[in-house]
Amino acid sequence: MATGSDERSHLSDATDAILAARAADGDERAFEVIVRRHGPLMRAYATRILGSTSDSDDVVQETFITAWERLPELQDPAATKAWLMRITSRKAIDRIRARRQDQPLADWDLPAPESESPHRLAEASSQRERLTRALGTLSESQRQCWTLREIGGHSYAEIADELDLPASTVRGLLARARQKLMQEMEEWR
């Protein structure tokens, strides 16, 4: 194994663009570095969309298997992370769809569990922690829209497409999600 000596560079020093180009050519070692570098972030993102960790390992696995197959189509290898996030969100939504096969997607807007009461929110120290707790008070579809928009950077149209909802519904869900977050974080009422 190379140990980062000057004689031979360690592949983990390579940029995403180089690694993605190599992996597209069939270099598994380069792909492994991509998996290690971005896997934890994809898992966190999948968990945010799914609302629990129960399926996130499966989503991460499916994401990278798909990524390996589609790498030769990746137009801009430097945008590997954003591209992986897109695959992750798609796989996570597929999971949710499968989970909810009996229910139309538009009925997702169910109330969130009661556990996150406002006084618990106030206890959370940092703003980030407070946001995470406030997200727990959103309905599933509000949280999904918010996560895809704010963390994933998807457009309304893309979210509508992914979730199989009219764009106007997505806009409404996002507005409600944001309003709820403001209230929960006691920023605004």
Add this chain to the structure above:
Amino acid sequence: MTLSPDDPNEDLIASLSDYVDRGETPPAELLNSAPDVRIAYDALTRFRTLAQDILEDDVTAEPSRDDSWVTGILSNIHREARAGRSIPVAHPSPKATLSLTEGAVRGLVRSAGDGVAGTFIGSCRLEGDVTTPGSPVTVNVTASVFWGERIPRTAQRLRDAITTSLLHHTELNIVAVNVTITDVHLRRNPEPPAE
């Protein structure tokens, strides 16, 4: 703003969101129309910044795990997909047909390039009819050099290493090796080593 008279705040947030999501700043007349508008707008932009941070927090908070998730992924990918064209290799016996895959040749090129200190090969393309023995073949590679390396000298060393390796291990008639430096890399934090 009369779309849902029961909740004018939601309408306000929806319209402010439209600006935020387009990456635009709302007009000053709107922002200054009421204190709540400014407060809501500030909160929306703050959420955006926080959103990027919470994912990083999640990653940091994640307990370290064994390697099974990585091996699970690697054992499920289809390697055959990248073999590429079949390159004939001469053999004294007419009964034997030998060939080398294009993917294997790319592997040779990468490994030759990685042997040059401070460089990584990115993509590798073999241009030309590699399936016909003796036809002229041009090798085009992209590469990354370690920050501070002299690029022309490094590109020349890469070209030499690739040419030598292909001469040694293949029968390809290499007429040119073009190296395009597309990236510069730095030393990153050490990651778990590949086993």
